[in-house]
Amino acid sequence: MRRLTQYAHGGGCACKIPPGELAEVVAGLRDAGGAPDGLVVGVGDDAAVVRVDTSGPQPLAVIATADFFTPVVDDPYTFGRIAATNALSDVYAMGGRPLVAVNLLGWPRDVLPLELAREVLRGGLDAARAAGCHVGGGHSIDDPEPKYGMAVTGVGDPDRLLRKDAAEPGTPITLTKPIGLGVLNNRHKRTGERFAEAEELMTTLNAEASAAALAAGARCATDVTGFGLLGHLHEVASASGVTAVLDAAAVPVLQAARASLAEGFVPGGSRRNLDWVRPHLDAGSVGEDELVLLADAQTSGGLLVAGELPGYPVVGEFVAREGSTTVRVRG
Structure with a gap:
């Protein structure tokens, strides 16, 4: 093959x-x-x-x-x-x-x-x-x-778009797919091992998530892809003039991704993402490995939505801008 x-x-x-x-x-x-x-x-x-x-x-x-x-x-x-x-x-x-x-x-x-x-x-x-x-x-x-x-x-509808620059303070942050796809894809490339759960997520359309966001009255969203969760949060927060507070413990992660990360399967793009966001990041007590995972370069990831969507996890909230910080991570 x-x-x-x-x-x-x-x-x-x-x-x-x-x-x-x-x-x-x-x-x-x-x-x-x-x-x-x-x-x-x-x-x-x-x-x-x-x-x-x-x-x-x-x-x-x-x-x-x-x-x-x-x-x-x-x-x-x-x-x-x-x-x-x-x-x-x-x-x-x-x-x-x-x-x-x-x-x-x-x-x-x-x-x-x-x-x-x-x-x-x-x-x-x-x-x-x-x-x-x-x-x-x-x-x-x-x-x-x-x-x-x-x-x-x-x-x-031009009057009901989901935009990166429309996040407002006090709005919950919803993530519609787990992260860790980049780590597992890196392992697949290096070993040939397949991960059915990762393939299923990457071939799942964001149609339902988009419809749910519109139904909930959301005005701000983006999809989580190559810049990772932290990178796309930074983009939204920077464009909207707010700070994103991310609850690391609430972020869904593919089970096999944590083990693969511990074994050293990390895309170079994930580390570059973290380096890019770091000057604007308040990581608190969150460790480096967790930050790399939060910056993991996703392929065909989920939607990151400013708003609460039924059936999807809330992973943080947008607050008023805190100095130069666009993303603050809670452990």
Whole structure:
């Protein structure tokens, strides 16, 4: 069996450009003349949003995003499902509904059989079908590493978006999936051991969580992916001008992840996430291993919502900004 993860330098969302470096790259790359007419959300959120209809009884916005990465698991079909589920998640994180997607495929055609690429695309198609989202072709290139994802277009109500910059003091913080996926994916890459619970979580759409957030009247959310829980909390708190107080004991963690962390299976991206957040972090008495887990680079993680959602754990609250601290962790 060909192990896809052995043909890539990293895996899943852990292969993202580190957030600190990315911030420097995109600094100043906004429209110098201000946002174009109708652009509701641009750089800095999970997806771009454009208001396209203001005259009818139901306001309409188009939500556009793209996401792709190197293999996070060895099975090509499962890799396709995970990558597509992750790409679709950005639309759900904005409170929208995916409408149509196109494939983004990079493939080392002289190294890996194209039959494996077909299985990747089949997995992506099945994930999109589960979301009720059309798949209309896409684009492929000959690439030294296998990569796959989707560009997704969705629709939503421009007046009921879930945004990163809308958290308010006194609001609970809800997390809709356990963390630890990065640690287990790192172990899978290094040993070949499969974790069915991790694969199930990564192929679970955030559709229900998004609907629950909208039903609860939430206005702020993001999905937890490559920057880890601490990193995405920092993004939300920084954009909203608040501080996130995280109750570490309340954060759900995949059981096998703690044992794997103790054995040294940690993605480099998780440590980079922690280094990025640390200047804005009040860790209190929480130990380094726990902080690394809280910063673990997730792939197709859950939603982080400002608000309380029935059936999902509350892991902290947003409070008024405390100096330069954007995230405070309670042990």
